[in-house]
Amino acid sequence: xxxxxxxxxxxxxxxxxxxxxxxxxxxxxxxxxxxxxxxxxxxxxxxxxxxxxxxxxxxxxxxxxxxxxxxxxxxxxxxxxxxxxxxxxxxxxxxxxxxxxxxxxxxxxxxxxxxxxxxxxxxxxxxxxxxxxxxxxxxxxxxxxxxxxxxxxxxxxxxxxxxxxxxxxxxxxxxxxxxxxxxxxxxxxxxxxxxxxxxxxxxxxxxxxxxxxxxxxxxxxxxxxxxxxxxxxxxxxxxxxxxxxxxxxxxxxxxxxxxxxxxxxxxxxxxxxxxxxxxxxxxxxxx
Numbered sequence: 486x487x488x489x490x491x492x493x494x495x496x497x498x499x500x501x502x503x504x505x506x507x508x509x510x511x512x513x514x515x516x517x518x519x520x521x522x523x524x525x526x527x528x529x530x531x532x533x534x535x536x537x538x539x540x541x542x543x544x545x546x547x548x549x550x551x552x553x554x555x556x557x558x559x560x561x562x563x564x565x566x567x568x569x570x571x572x573x574x575x576x577x578x579x580x581x582x583x584x585x586x587x588x589x590x591x592x593x594x595x596x597x598x599x600x601x602x603x604x605x606x607x608x609x610x611x612x613x614x615x616x617x618x619x620x621x622x623x624x625x626x627x628x629x630x631x632x633x634x635x636x637x638x639x640x641x642x643x644x645x646x647x648x649x650x651x652x653x654x655x656x657x658x659x660x661x662x663x664x665x666x667x668x669x670x671x672x673x674x675x676x677x678x679x680x681x682x683x684x685x686x687x688x689x690x691x692x693x694x695x696x697x698x699x700x701x702x703x704x705x706x707x708x709x710x711x712x713x714x715x716x717x718x719x720x721x722x723x724x725x726x727x728x729x730x731x732x733x734x735x736x737x738x739x740x741x742x743x744x745x746x747x748x749x750x751x752x753x754x755x756x757x758x759x760x761x762x763x764x765x766x767x768x769x770x771x772x
Contacts, residue, residue, distance in 0.1 A: 494605045499623035499664075506543060508544055509764045510750075513759065514761060515756075516752070519760075520763050528552060528555070531735050531737030533710065534709045534737045534738075536712070536739045537741060537758060538711060540713060542770065543768065546606075546771065548762060554715060557614060563700050563704055563706055564616055564648050565708065565709065566620070567693060568622055568624075568711065569621070571621065571624060572620075574620040576594045577620050582617075605683055621697055623650070624651075627688070630642065632681050632682065636681075636687075637655075642657060647766075650692075652688065652691035653743075656726075659725075660680075662721050662725065665686065665721075669682065687759070688715050690742055694723045695726075697727065698727060698730045718757045720738065724738055737759050738758040739759065739761075742754055742763055743766040750763060
């Protein structure tokens with residue numbers, strides 16, 4: 486049986502057909518296919534790297550860890566993620582400093598349901614190598630407040646201590662940015678659209694940019710940030726807010742997308758990021 490299995494494996498990987506079986510390809514913003522080694526090398530040119538993931542895509546999560554390892558080997562590194570909210574930083578720091586166990590951290594803060602499979606490896610890597618890991622996202626209750634009452638509610642309702650957990654107020658908000666306009670169009674009927682919907686997204690983007698930049702200014706080492714692809718695609722979202730803070734920042738953007746075929750990048754997917762990881766849409770999901 487072992488012999489037969491070995492023959493099958495050898496045949497599969499030596500066949501010309503199998504050489505075309507790949508779960509992903511990487512493209513630059515112009516739609517040119519690039520090798521993984523070249524992609525990794527180019528990311529070292531950024532002050533900040535925004536990795537736009539699909540939250541349930543295993544290729545994206547695998548690449549996030551590979552990229553973290555690569556950047557760390559090339560020098561100092563800071564990391565951070567949308568998946569942790571700013572009011573969780575103290576508990577996260579205690580875990581990174583080995584003051585509490587993973588189980589204790591899980592009991593003290595609400596982790597994403599796919600934390601164990603998708604984000605624990607990143608946090609453990611940071612812990613093992615004494616890399617700062619920044620909780621960049623706004624606490625959910627404050628984003629919900631904006632959704633209900635608008636951005637002005639943050640200034641009127643939050644205490645001085647609570648305002649330390651969000652971007653500096655008032656934030657800039659451009660309702661004409663295509664990403665935010667598209668969110669309103671999701672309602673279909675303008676009469677029923679909630680104008681605060683994209684504002685709640687904007688305060689998330691602004692807050693993540695704020696904490697990324699605060700850490701970058703402090704340490705002046707590359708910052709690798711993990712966020713949903715929508716938060717940085719088309720050079721909007723977090724990217725836009727970072728550029729408002731410092732137009733000279735060198736920011737590398739990565740987008741993860743799925744296509745039926747990965748053999749070439751669809752025209753509509755070009756220019757959404759500096760680097761686009763195209764994953765076969767048949768790839769299994771982590772949840």
